[in-house]
Amino acid sequence: MTDITLVLARYIGIYFVVAGIAVVARRDTIGQFVQRYREDNVLTFIAGVLALWFGLVVLALHWQWDDALAAAITFIGLLAAIKGTVLLVFGGKATVLARPFDENLHVAAVWGVVIALIGTFLVWASFAA
Known part of the structure; x- marks a missing residue:
């Protein structure tokens, strides 16, 4: 496992934990x-x-x-690049996938928990390595 894998896992993991908790805590504004x-x-x-x-x-x-950790980091980067490309090319039309979040606040809370758990795994795996 390379140093860049560990650094990215910690960085992305901490971001996911904070973002996930924020979504759960502020789901009324999501x-x-x-x-x-x-x-x-x-x-x-x-x-x-x-x-x-x-x-x-x-x-x-x-x-x-x-x-697994290296693959997860690469996969997250790949998903982010695809998401960015889709948003730039299709704009607001692509955001139809986000409709469940504004129609049902429980979906946002579940998604927030999932993101926080993924972040927790990334942080744990990066420090355990």
Whole structure:
């Protein structure tokens, strides 16, 4: 396992833990956020730029499939790059996938828990290695 795998796992993991907890703690505002996100083309474009940038940086630094942790980091980078590309190309039309979050706050809470658990695994695996 390389040092970059451990650094990225810690960075992404901590971000996922904080973001997941924030979604659960503030799920009442998630519906409003998703609705505005869908309606505001500038916000969607900026999110696409950031997601693409993040994904490409991860992929440029880390294209490794050697073990579970390395594969998870590469896969997260790949998903981010795909998400960024889709948001840039299709804009608000692509945000139809987020509709369950503004229609049912329980879906947002479950997603927040899932993200926090993935983050916890990444942080734990990076320090246990």
